[in-house]
Amino acid sequence: MTPNWDDMRVFLAVAREESLSAAGRQLKIDPATVGRRIARLEASFEAPLFTKSQQGYLLTAAGERLLEHGQKAEEAMRAAAGAMAGTSKTLSGQIRIGAPDGSANYLLPQVCAKISDANPDLDIQILALPRVINLSRREADMAVTVSAPTAGSLLVQKITDYKLHLVATRDYLASYPAIRSIQDLSGHRMIGYIPDMIFDRELDYLVDIGVDRVALASNSVSVQLRQATLGTGVCVAHDFTLPFHPNLQKILTDQVSLTRSFHLVRHQGDQRNERLNRFAQALSQGIREEVERLEAQVSP
Numbered sequence: 001m002t003p004n005w006d007d008m009r010v011f012l013a014v015a016r017e018e019s020l021s022a023a024g025r026q027l028k029i030d031p032a033t034v035g036r037r038i039a040r041l042e043a044s045f046e047a048p049l050f051t052k053s054q055q056g057y058l059l060t061a062a063g064e065r066l067l068e069h070g071q072k073a074e075e076a077m078r079a080a081a082g083a084m085a086g087t088s089k090t091l092s093g094q095i096r097i098g099a100p101d102g103s104a105n106y107l108l109p110q111v112c113a114k115i116s117d118a119n120p121d122l123d124i125q126i127l128a129l130p131r132v133i134n135l136s137r138r139e140a141d142m143a144v145t146v147s148a149p150t151a152g153s154l155l156v157q158k159i160t161d162y163k164l165h166l167v168a169t170r171d172y173l174a175s176y177p178a179i180r181s182i183q184d185l186s187g188h189r190m191i192g193y194i195p196d197m198i199f200d201r202e203l204d205y206l207v208d209i210g211v212d213r214v215a216l217a218s219n220s221v222s223v224q225l226r227q228a229t230l231g232t233g234v235c236v237a238h239d240f241t242l243p244f245h246p247n248l249q250k251i252l253t254d255q256v257s258l259t260r261s262f263h264l265v266r267h268q269g270d271q272r273n274e275r276l277n278r279f280a281q282a283l284s285q286g287i288r289e290e291v292e293r294l295e296a297q298v299s300p
Contacts, residue, residue, distance in 0.1 A: 005077065010037040011049065012070050015063065016137040018056035041066075075269030092121035095279050098133030098140035099126065100200075102221040103262060103287070106241045106294075108144075111286035115279070122279075130219040131199045135267055142266040142280060144287070146202040153268035157280070160288040163239040163295060164205065164258040167248040172231040179234070179251055182209055189215045189233035191224050202260055205236040209256055240294035253300065262287060 013023035013034075020031040020038075027034070042049050049063035059067060099108055104126050112124045127133065133143040136152060148156045166185075173179070177187055192206045192214040206214060216227050221238070228235045229245050236258070242248055264284050270276045 005073070007037050007041050008070050008073060010034055011041055011063075011066065012074060012138075014038060014050065014057055015059055015067050015070075018058065020057065071269075075267070090121060091119040091275055091279055093275070094123040094125065095142075095276070096125040096127055096140040097283065098135075098143035099128060100144070100146065100203075100221070101128045101130060102238055102241070103144050104128035105222050106238065106244060107287055107290050111283060111290050114286060115282050118282075130197070135265065141270070141276060142264060142283075145263045145265050146200050146260055148261075148263045149265060155266040155268055155271055157264045157266075157284065159262040159264050159284045160291050161259050161261050162291050164236050164260065165239060165250040166209075166234055166252050166256050167228060167237045167242070167245075167250055168234045169229060169231040169247050170249055171247075172233070173249065173251070175231075182252065182255055185209075185211060185234065191216045191227050191233045191235035193217060193224070194219050205258060208258070209236075239298045240291050243294050243297045250298070262291075 010023065010027065010029075013026050014020060017023045017026060020034045024031045024034045038049065045062065045066070047062040048060050049066060050057040051060055052058075097108065097112075105128065108126050112126060116122060116124055127140050132145070132149075133140050135143060135154065144159070148158070168179075177184065179185065179188065190206060190211050190213065192211070193203060194217040195214065197219045198204050216224075216233055218224050218227070221241070224235050225237060225241060225245055225248075227233065228237070229247055234251070237245075237248060239250075242250070264280055266276065266280060
């Protein structure tokens with residue numbers, strides 16, 4: 001018996017989510033239906049595909065073999081859909097982008113709004129998470145990252161560089177001891193990431209400049225900047241965020257100037273998907289232009 005594609009979609013969702021209920025939420029069907037679809041697949045192959053444990057639904061050896069073929073079938077289906085959609089002048093359907101919250105909050109809203117204006121039938125979703133987006137589990141169609149991944153079957157394209165500097169409010173700088181060197185930072189309240197929740201080495205800014213204590217910490221860039229705008233301390237900020245926070249002022253620019261890069265990461269199997277190729281090109285160009293536009297508004 002040859003399994004139908006709907007059952008394979010259910011199998012792939014359970015394999016990625018390791019849960020009937022989570023797979024059901026993703027597919028918008030109830031968990032009981034998910035369970036019946038899996039049972040039907042197992043009957044057709046005459047082999048158990050999952051074992052249930054405290055960790056959830058884990059693949060058996062037979063399930064692992066089916067997963068490889070299911071992923072290839074999924075890539076072929078996505079490529080076919082993308083090829084057909086790619087013949088249209090505008091894009092349609094749904095595309096989800098994963099991104100760290102700095103770019104998700106300060107760049108992607110403007111960039112995606114422009115893409116949406118040009119493609120009114122396209123639904124764009126921005127998944128903002130303070131961690132690496134898991135593309136292998138299809139959490140998103142593509143991801144904006146700070147580091148270029150080196151493992152996995154992925155397409156990686158550098159988008160652009162961006163700058164970061166130390167900042168504080170003018171009121172804070174007027175109320176506390178002068179900051180003339182990096183050594184003076186030891187006498188000030190520092191704002192930054194929660195040390196044990198830094199998910200990318202490129203985000204460990206304060207260690208790079210010799211700061212060993214973070215008095216006010218968050219895993220969110222937006223929270224860090226909000227704390228800084230309240231005049232509570234000093235933090236590292238992306239230059240492209242500063243037009244949104246005009247009361248923040250760059251300091252020690254001659255001693256501390258960091259450069260990082262954004263990369264666009266996609267599934268290797270999507271390189272034949274013309275629809276996603278066109279979207280990726282528009283997204284990358286939009287991010288480059290938006291970083292350049294916002295950084296140009298910031299005084300040296």
